[in-house]
Amino acid sequence: MCLSVPGRVLAMEGTRGTVDVAGNTVEADFALTPDVRPGDYVLVHAGFSIQRYDAAEAQETLRLFHEAFKDAGE
Amino acid sequence: MTLAEAGYRDMELARRILARIESDMQGADDMRLMEVCGTHTVAIARSGLRRAVPGNLGLLSGPGCPVCVTPGGYIDAAAGLAARGVTVVTFGDMVRVPGNQTSLEAARAAGGRLVVASSVTAALDLARRSTKEVVFLAVGFETTAPTIAAAVLAAGRERLGNFSVLASHKLVPPALRLILGDADCAVSGFILPGHVSAVIGTRPYGFLVEEFGVPGVVTGFEPVDVLAGIEELVRRVRSGEPKIVNAYRRVVREEGNPKAWDAVMEVFEVADSAWRGIGQIAKSGLALREGYAAFDAARRYGVELDDVALPEGCACGQVLRGVLRPTECPLFGARCTPGAPVGPCMVSSEGACAASYRYGEK
Numbered sequence: 001m002c003l004s005v006p007g008r009v010l011a012m013e014g015t016r017g018t019v020d021v022a023g024n025t026v027e028a029d030f031a032l033t034p035d036v037r038p039g040d041y042v043l044v045h046a047g048f049s050i051q052r053y054d055a056a057e058a059q060e061t062l063r064l065f066h067e068a069f070k071d072a073g074e
Numbered sequence: 075m076t077l078a079e080a081g082y083r084d085m086e087l088a089r090r091i092l093a094r095i096e097s098d099m100q101g102a103d104d105m106r107l108m109e110v111c112g113t114h115t116v117a118i119a120r121s122g123l124r125r126a127v128p129g130n131l132g133l134l135s136g137p138g139c140p141v142c143v144t145p146g147g148y149i150d151a152a153a154g155l156a157a158r159g160v161t162v163v164t165f166g167d168m169v170r171v172p173g174n175q176t177s178l179e180a181a182r183a184a185g186g187r188l189v190v191a192s193s194v195t196a197a198l199d200l201a202r203r204s205t206k207e208v209v210f211l212a213v214g215f216e217t218t219a220p221t222i223a224a225a226v227l228a229a230g231r232e233r234l235g236n237f238s239v240l241a242s243h244k245l246v247p248p249a250l251r252l253i254l255g256d257a258d259c260a261v262s263g264f265i266l267p268g269h270v271s272a273v274i275g276t277r278p279y280g281f282l283v284e285e286f287g288v289p290g291v292v293t294g295f296e297p298v299d300v301l302a303g304i305e306e307l308v309r310r311v312r313s314g315e316p317k318i319v320n321a322y323r324r325v326v327r328e329e330g331n332p333k334a335w336d337a338v339m340e341v342f343e344v345a346d347s348a349w350r351g352i353g354q355i356a357k358s359g360l361a362l363r364e365g366y367a368a369f370d371a372a373r374r375y376g377v378e379l380d381d382v383a384l385p386e387g388c389a390c391g392q393v394l395r396g397v398l399r400p401t402e403c404p405l406f407g408a409r410c411t412p413g414a415p416v417g418p419c420m421v422s423s424e425g426a427c428a429a430s431y432r433y434g435e436k
Contacts, residue, residue, distance in 0.1 A: 001217075034333065
């Protein structure tokens with residue numbers, strides 16, 4: 001039930017707007033993340049943006065995992 | 075910059091992490107790790123991970139399915155509201171859950187007004203457009219509670235007189251405490267829920283380390299996320315270095331989302347709460363504050379919610395605490411299947427029993 005999906009904010013009007021989630025446009029409420037702007041990545045849960053999605057951090061974590069496990073299973 | 079999510083589904087990286095887990099676990103005593111999030115339950119079952127990890131490493135599902143721990147009395151009360159003409163709006167996975175006397179599905183078949191929605195916003199919009207009484211079934215953990223709080227705040231601003239919520243929100247940290255306090259508890263580490271943590275941050279888990287010496291890793295839901303989380307836990311359990319680690323930094327900050335949690339604390343207060351099959355857990359739920367009583371369906375309609383009984387023979391209570399595996403319940407797969415479920419853990423797709431059945435775990 002805590003299923004949440006990342007996406008990119010397309011448009012906002014007041015606290016309502018739309019997010020591109022894997023190519024689908026979904027409606028979202030931004031009352032819980034008032035600082036986001038169109039173009040930002042957010043995490044959408046049950047019709048609300050609940051947190052920013054940090055795309056740079058996503059790349060960095062992945063880089064660290066590749067580094068940590070580069071010799072595993074050889 | 076594009077989303078890096080595909081990189082977390084890299085099967086070659088997943089294979090290497092699994093190989094590291096295998097070498098970490100060589101010669102180790104039996105170890106049991108628990109996840110406490112329905113989305114993790116499904117992710118682990120679907121990927122076949124439980125069978126892929128070494129035999130001395132057990133992966134348990136805890137009480138992470140909100141639908142499963144919602145009291146039967148709550149279901150009966152909600153069905154009763156639908157039957158008396160109130161428009162009841164609910165997340166879809168509540169519909170088929172058996173209460174102690176009835177279900178929402180049965181109430182709808184008998185002519186009750188039931189609307190399935192993926193957001194509380196749908197209930198607000200219905201209330202705005204009509205004069206009919208609308209009740210939203212507010213279940214879920216810390217991830218969902220802020221959305222309900224935002225809706226109640228909006229209803230307050232707009233003075234919507236026909237909108238209320240039947241609240242049975244649950245909090246994750248008190249459930250972890252209960253599990254660790256159980257004499258039968260064999261959990262050595264927790265895979266912590268990524269999206270609950272996106273809201274509450276990582277600090278509320280500090281007691282796992284400080285009071286119980288048990289590590290926890292906040293992880294995401296892709297195969298690489300889950301495997302890296304397990305590997306971190308295995309290493310920390312074996313080396314005796316418990317810590318709360320945030321391995322889901324792309325959406326989890328140490329402080330969570332204070333704005334979202336402030337909204338929750340404006341509308342709700344922490345209260346004792348009844349968990350189905352488990353019982354009352356101190357300070358493990360949210361109750362609407364006095365100032366928002368007008369939006370509290372339980373007060374408005376005078377209904378009792380706390381009957382936590384389970385259908386006869388159902389072992390959901392033990393499954394939710396990690397004492398029994400789903401397949402160890404005598405009803406599993408015989409008298410209780412997703413097509414004809416007896417207990418709540420077999421109904422919700424996120425229930426440990428339903429996930430186990432669907433993905434053929436032994």
